[in-house]
Amino acid sequence: MSHSSGKSQQDALHAADAASTLVLKRVAIDTYRENVAYLHRDCELYRAEGFQALAKVEVSDDGRRILASVNVVDDDTIVGCSELGLSEDAFALLGLPEGHRVSVSQAEPPTSIPALHRKIAGERLSSENFRAIVNDIAEHRYSKIELTAFVVACNQAELDREEVFFLSDAMSRVGRRLNWGEHPVVDKHCIGGIPGNRTSMLVVPIVAAHGMLCPKTSSRAITSPAGTADTMEVLARVELQFEQLNSIVRTHRGCLAWGGTSDLSPADDVLIAVERPLSIDSPGQMVASILSKKVAAGSTHLVLDIPVGPTAKVTSMPEAQRLRRLFEYVAKRMGLVLEVVITDGRQPIGNGIGPALEARDVMQVLENSPAAPADLRQKSLRLAGRMLEFDPDVRGGDGFAIARDILDSGRALRKMQDIIEAQGSKPFDLGNPPLAPLTYAVRADTAGTVVNIDNLQLARIARQAGAPRAQGAGVDLRAKLGDPVQPGDLLYTVYAAYPTELGFARRLCERSSGFTLGQAADITPAFMEF
C-alpha cells in the first residue's frame, strides 16, 4: 500500500517536538513505587498531546529516561503550567536536578502486550515472548493492572515446565549477573509458608565458618510475618550497596543482606509488589523467582527446603514430589546443582513469629542457650550438613556432625558476629529483645494435648498484629505439637505496636486461636522425617 500526508502536518509534528520540554519539579508526595507525573490541566503540552489521566508518559533528558502515569493538577502551587512534577520515587529514579528542562512524550505501549494478552487467554508462550515481557517489567513499562494480569494469568494457566524454564531464564538475564570465580558457590532456600522458620540465619554462619562461599541474598516477607531480611534487620543493616555486599562476601565467605539492592533479577522485585497483596505463590512463579535469583547471584549449588504439612504451602507428598521435579527440571536446564529436601511442615519452627521474636530464637541457638528452640537448631544443622556435603572433601553422611561441631564450639556465633559487624550492627540485647509494647495472651480453656497448630492462622495473627512492618510485633508460642496443657496455661502471646493492630489480631484470635487440643493419638503424623 502507498501512503501520503501533507506538508502542514510535517510542520505540526516538528512544532510539537519543540514545545515538548518542561521544567522539572520534585513534588513531595510518596506514591509507593508507582511513578507519577503531575501536569497542570492548562499546560500547553498536556493539551497539545491530548494526554489523559493515567496515560503513560516518557520523561527524558541526557540519556536518562523514566516512564510515569499522569495525574492532572488544577493547583499552581503544586505544579505550574510550564512545569513537570514528579513524585518522590520517580524524581529519584530520573536523577536530574530540579529546574532541569526535560522532554515529555506519550509512551508507546510496551511491545510485549500482545504476548501478555495471549497468556491471559491461556495460550503457551515462547522463550522470546517471556524475554520481551520480563524486559518490559524490569524497565517498569507495565502498569499495575498489566503486572497483575501477568501474575494471575501465569498463576492459573499452570505454566508448563518448559515455560517455567523460559520465564526463570529470562528473569535471570535481566539485571546484574555475578561470577565469583570459584566453585562451588552454595546457597539454601526454603519455599516458605512455615512461620518462624529462620534456618538461613544459622546455616549461613555455619557454612561460611567451614569456609564455603555462600552469598545468600535474602528477601523480605511476601505473604508471611517475616522474611530473613526482615529478621536480620533487627540485628544489622540489610540494605547494602552492591560493592559493600560483594566485599563482605569475599572477606567473610557469607552475608545475610536484602537482595533488592543488588539488581539481581530485578523483574522479580517488581512482580513481588503485586504478588504480595494477592498472596499469590504459584509453583511456576515460585520456581522462577527462586532460581532466577540464585543463578543471577552466581550460585552453583543449592539446597532447597520444601516443608509439607496440613497447613503448609504443600499439603501432601505427591504434591511435594511434583514441585521437587519442577525445581529439578528447571535447575538442570539452568546449570544449577540442586538438592531438594522435604521437611516436616506441620507447625511453626522455633517459638517466635515476627522479626524481633525470630531474631531472639536465632541468637539463642547461636549462643547455645538452654532456652533455644530445639526444632530450629535441629533443622538448621541438618540443612547445613547437606550443604557442607557439596564440599568435595566432605564424605556423604558427615555433614551433620561437622555442622554441629561448628555450632557447639561457638565458631558459628563468631562468624555471625563478624557478618553483623560487617553489615553494620544494631543494638540488640538478647536478655531484653525489642518486643512491641502491647500484648494479648491466648490460653487453653480445657486440658488436653496440642494436636494441631495452624501455620496460616498464626501467620495471619502475627501479620495483623503488625509484623513484619512493626519489628517487635508478632506471636510468641509457649506450646508446640504434643505438649500437654491444663486450663489457663498460656498457648501464646501476641505483641503489637498499635492499638488498632492489636484489636485486629485479637479479633482474629477470638475467631480461631489456631490451636487444636485433643488426644495425643490424634496428632497428624509427619509426612517426612528429615
Next chain:
Amino acid sequence: MSHSSGKSQQDALHAADAASTLVLKRVAIDTYRENVAYLHRDCELYRAEGFQALAKVEVSDDGRRILASVNVVDDDTIVGCSELGLSEDAFALLGLPEGHRVSVSQAEPPTSIPALHRKIAGERLSSENFRAIVNDIAEHRYSKIELTAFVVACNQAELDREEVFFLSDAMSRVGRRLNWGEHPVVDKHCIGGIPGNRTSMLVVPIVAAHGMLCPKTSSRAITSPAGTADTMEVLARVELQFEQLNSIVRTHRGCLAWGGTSDLSPADDVLIAVERPLSIDSPGQMVASILSKKVAAGSTHLVLDIPVGPTAKVTSMPEAQRLRRLFEYVAKRMGLVLEVVITDGRQPIGNGIGPALEARDVMQVLENSPAAPADLRQKSLRLAGRMLEFDPDVRGGDGFAIARDILDSGRALRKMQDIIEAQGSKPFDLGNPPLAPLTYAVRADTAGTVVNIDNLQLARIARQAGAPRAQGAGVDLRAKLGDPVQPGDLLYTVYAAYPTELGFARRLCERSSGFTLGQAADITPAFMEF
C-alpha cells in the same frame, strides 16, 4: 480459648479514637477514578496508626464514608499535619465541605478476599461468594490489583454457566433496578468487535416510532474506537441525570444515553475500568456485563447480535453457538426473553470508524441519503424487524417490512430528532461533519479485489489515531469486501487531532493496512447470512 488484655491497652485504644479526626482539604489532583488520601508524614494520626503508603483508609463523617489509598506528603503547602487531603474524585464522592472534621481509620480488608483467592486458585464459587465480591467491588473496596486479579481469574478459569448466572444476578442486584410497569420492554445489544457497527442508533428510533418502550442505555468504548454513547455524544448530550433519562423514555419511548450515570449494575462500570486497558472480554464477563445491565434497566425482551468472522470476537459458528447457549441459559435463569441473531462479521459495518464518522453514517441512513452505507441500513432494518416481532400484534416475518416503512417514511428520522432534542442537541452539519484536521491516505498499490478487511487492525488504527477520545478522529473506508480497485485508488483515510497520534496510526498502517487484495474467488464466505 480464653483471652485477656491489660487496662492500659484499653485506654490506648480510646486515645487513638479521639485523635483520629482531621480537617478535610480538597487537593486539586485528578487521580482518575482512584480515591487518594494525602496525609502528611508528620501527621500524628498517620504515625499513631502505623499507616503505610498505599494502605486503604476509611474516611467518614455524618454517615458518609469513602475508602482511599494513602499517599504520604512531605510538603505543608499540599497538606498540613492536621489535615486530610483528598484527590478531586474522592473529595466529590465524600461530598463534605473543606474544613469539615472527618474520622480516618485503617480499613479492614474486604470480607470477600478469601473468595477472590479461591477464584485465583481456579476454584468454583457459590452464589454467596459472587454476591460478596460484587458488593465489595461496587463499594470501591477492591484495589486495582484485586480488581484485575478477579477479572483475569474469571477470564481464564472459564466460569461454568451456573457461576456466570451467579455473577450476572449478583451484578444486577447492586445499584438501581427499574420497573417500567409495562410489557414488553425491549432492547437490543451487540457483543461488539465490529468497527462502525452503530445499528442501535437506527434501531432505537425505528422501534420507538412504532411505539414500543426501548430504554436503551449505551456504553462507551471498552476496547473499540467508539461505543454507541461516544457516537451519540457527537449529536446530543449523553450524560443525563437519572430522572431526566427516565422522563425522556416515558415521553419518547426511547433514548440513546450513556448508562454510567443511572447506577444500573455499578459493579460493571468498576470492572470495565480494568477490562478496558487489558482488552479483556471473556464469555462469562460479557454475558454478566450485558445481561445484568439489561435486567437492572427493566428490560423484558432482548435481541442480541453475535457477529462472526475471521477477525470478529467470535471466529467460528461452533463458538457462536456455544456463546448463544450461554446467553440463553443465563437469560432464562434471569427471566429475560432473549432472541440471539448471528450476523456477518467479516468486515466493518458502514464506512466510518470513530465517533463523528459513525454519526455521519447513521444520519445519512436516517435521512435516506444516496450516500448512506447500504450494509448499515440493511442490518439495522433486520434487527429492528426482529424487535418489532416482540410486539404481540406483529406477525412473525412482518417486522422487516414495518421497520423499512418507518425508516423510508422519515418517521425514524423525526423520532431521532425528538430524542436528540430531549437529551440536549449539539450542533451537527451532515454536509460538513466535525472531522479531525490531520489526515493520512492509504491507497492500493496493485490492482485486485478486496478479499479481506481486518476488523482488529482497523480498530487499532482508529484508536491510535485518537478515537474515541478525539471525536473527529478515526478511519473512513472507501472500499469494502468484493470491491475491485486499481493502483492508486483510495482504500481509506485516517483522521487525527494530534500529530503524535497521526504518527502512531501511520506507523501501524505502514506495518499492515488491514486490507488484503486478491481474486474475487478468495473472499471468505459469510458464516451466516442474516
